[in-house]
Amino acid sequence: MSRLFTFLLAMLCFELALAAGGHGPAMQPVKIDLSDKLSLQRGAQVFVNYCVSCHSASFMRYNRIAADLDLSEESVQTNLMFTTDKIGDAMEVAMRPSDAESWFGAPPPDLSVVARSRGPDWLYNFLITFYVDENKPTGVNNLFFKDTAMPHVLWELQGLQRAVYHTEAADDGNETTTIERLELAQRGSLTENEYKRLVRDLVGFLVYVGEPAKLVRHRLGFWVIVFLLVFLVAAYLMKREYWKDVH
Numbered sequence: 001m002s003r004l005f006t007f008l009l010a011m012l013c014f015e016l017a018l019a020a021g022g023h024g025p026a027m028q029p030v031k032i033d034l035s036d037k038l039s040l041q042r043g044a045q046v047f048v049n050y051c052v053s054c055h056s057a058s059f060m061r062y063n064r065i066a067a068d069l070d071l072s073e074e075s076v077q078t079n080l081m082f083t084t085d086k087i088g089d090a091m092e093v094a095m096r097p098s099d100a101e102s103w104f105g106a107p108p109p110d111l112s113v114v115a116r117s118r119g120p121d122w123l124y125n126f127l128i129t130f131y132v133d134e135n136k137p138t139g140v141n142n143l144f145f146k147d148t149a150m151p152h153v154l155w156e157l158q159g160l161q162r163a164v165y166h167t168e169a170a171d172d173g174n175e176t177t178t179i180e181r182l183e184l185a186q187r188g189s190l191t192e193n194e195y196k197r198l199v200r201d202l203v204g205f206l207v208y209v210g211e212p213a214k215l216v217r218h219r220l221g222f223w224v225i226v227f228l229l230v231f232l233v234a235a236y237l238m239k240r241e242y243w244k245d246v247h
């Protein structure tokens, strides 16, 4: 028993040491609610307005979005699609991948399953932690994707953040400088909370795109529980009926 306790304590210390050893601000968790259709609709709008010019989401078709997010096909056609696309088309990108590569140095990857490879928390933190870095060709850097080739495409909404540094002298006299936090240097058109909500909507949409069947599963799960409850009552009544004469 006491050995188990020592082991757990050792694990805890190890975790704490790991957490303390990380550089820069910690990752903030994000709460995604896939049953919030309005949030997913807003996320789809942001994705189409700000991301599809560079990124595709080629596993996703517009008519599937219409069906899943309770939108009419007309509304998807007018609000989410370029006039040249057809409702059965996948979310393809307007730019040729070879052009993109030569412009940015790295091709913007397809985002169909990025929420599964990176996870919602990473996406959320990536999109809220761009900061000004004059040494970069895009003028910005990122806390969670160092030296990314992606420009801060949402800067007009968020504004521009600047890094506040923290310098620490080690015992051997060497100094290490880390980023302590980011602060707003130039206001955007949204407040901090509005911007975070927009990014949450966008990440929610990407989570949905990464696994559209999740929506169906949630709906189905509800009815399975309802069925089990009804069945429980029926089974109980039946049991009472069968055992009535035995007692």
Ligand code: HEC
Binding pocket: 046, 047, 050, 051, 052, 053, 054, 055, 104, 106, 107, 108, 109, 111, 114, 117, 118, 123, 126, 147, 148, 149, 150, 151, 153, 154, 202
């Ligand atoms: C101007 C073109 C451009 C636009 C617009 C753009 N991106 Fe990017 N994005 C890039 C490039 C280039 C990369 C590759 C970065 C790298 O590898 O350093 C990238 C990478 C990413 C990645 C990292 C993927 C991975 O797993 O490595 C994510 C996530 C992402 N973009 C999300 C978005 C979202 C969400 C939007 C819309 C708000 C958006 N991007 C708009 C150019 C763009």
